[in-house]
Amino acid sequence: SQQGEEDPQALSIQEGENATMNCSYKTSINNLQWYRQNSGRGLVHLILIRSNEREKHSGRLRVTLDTSKKSSSLLITASRAADTASYFCATKASGSARQLTFGSGTQLTVLP
Amino acid sequence: DGGITQSPKYLFRKEGQNVTLSCEQNLNHDAMYWYRQDPGQGLRLIYYSQIVNDFQKGDIAEGYSVSREKKESFPLTVTSAQKNPTAFYLCASSTTGGYWETQYFGPGTRLLVL
Numbered sequence: 001s002q003q004g005e006e007d008p009q010a011l012s013i014q015e016g017e018n019a020t021m022n023c024s025y026k027t028s029i030n031n032l033q034w035y036r037q038n039s040g041r042g043l044v045h046l047i048l049i050r051s052n053e054r055e056k057h058s059g060r061l062r063v064t065l066d067t068s069k070k071s072s073s074l075l076i077t078a079s080r081a082a083d084t085a086s087y088f089c090a091t092k093a094s095g096s097a098r099q100l101t102f103g104s105g106t107q108l109t110v111l112p
Numbered sequence: 113d114g115g116i117t118q119s120p121k122y123l124f125r126k127e128g129q130n131v132t133l134s135c136e137q138n139l140n141h142d143a144m145y146w147y148r149q150d151p152g153q154g155l156r157l158i159y160y161s162q163i164v165n166d167f168q169k170g171d172i173a174e175g176y177s178v179s180r181e182k183k184e185s186f187p188l189t190v191t192s193a194q195k196n197p198t199a200f201y202l203c204a205s206s207t208t209g210g211y212w213e214t215q216y217f218g219p220g221t222r223l224l225v226l
Contacts, residue, residue, distance in 0.1 A: 033214060042154075042202055042217035092213075097141055099145070099170070100215060102155040104139075 006089060006106040014111050019076040021106040023089030024069075030092045031071050032065055033100065038087045046074075046087075051094070079110045115139065116174045118203050118218035121204030122191055123188065125197060126226050133221045142208045143188035147214065148172060149200040158201075162208055190223060198225050 006020045031050045035043040044112050048090070049056045049065045049072065056063045062075040076083055091102040116137040135144065141164045147155040157170030161180040161196045173193025180186055186205075190197045201221045206213040 016211075035194075040200075040220070042219045043204075043215075044217070047213040048214055090215075099157055099160060101132075101145075104152075104154040105150075 005104045006067075006087070008106060009104070010107045010109070012109040012111065013024070013079060015079060015081055019079050019080055019083070019110070021074045021087050021108070022073045023081055023103055025072070025089075025091045026070065028094040029067070033090045034061075034063060034074050035088045035090060035091070037088065039085070043088065076108075081110050081112045084108060084110050085099050116203060116205055116216055116218040118221050120221060121219070122209055123221055123223045124226050125223060128192045129160070130191050131133075131223070133157075133190070133201055135186045135188065135218060137205045138184060138215075139205055139216060140183075141205035141216070143206045143213070144180070145204040145206075146176070146178065146186070146188045147202045147204065149202060151173070155202060158188065168183055197223055199223060
């Protein structure tokens with residue numbers, strides 16, 4: 001089963017509004033990453049947050065991590081139509097494993 | 113330009129046929145990965161390689177094979193044993209220098225069965 005599960009599965013908002021996506025995971029992690037995928041394309045890395053960090057910012061992106069609840073959220077502020085894409089969280093488990101485990105994604109639609 | 117390329121963009125497979133998907137990177141990354149993505153779903157790991165001449169099975173390796181003879185290349189063969197191969201296949205690469213590696217993805221290959 002997927003380590004990370006995003007919520008909601010789909011989100012539709014108006015341009016200028018904020019979008020919040022959540023990710024829950026099951027095991028101890030070293031870091032959690034968020035990726036974006038435009039339809040029919042590869043994934044693009046957005047932001048990484050380490051297990052000892054609680055919040056991180058990058059431009060219009062804000063990521064939080066709560067390791068006690070095994071959850072993370074991605075906030076996109078002042079959304080634009082170009083933000084329309086699928087967003088995936090990916091976790092890197094603690095220990096020597098190098099693989100990432102991806103969630104099933106949130107499909108974000110920003111209406112102009 | 114540095115990056116990761118996949119070819120072809122679309123691939124058609126006939127019954128009982130093996131097909132090979134190409135993945136090349138010029139990022140000087142040691143690690144490479146193959147994922148499968150089904151419609152509306154996340155990525156599932158097929159195989160990964162951390163160094164030349166070494167690779168490990170992921171979560172869904174059955175019906176697939178890989179090789180890693182060169183650092184830059186990590187081809188994936190979808191064999192006739194894979195009964196449901198229709199999917200979007202993504203290749204990725206990363207460094208192995210620490211625990212915070214991010215992955216760089218290619219544009220993907222869509223495999224369809226005739």
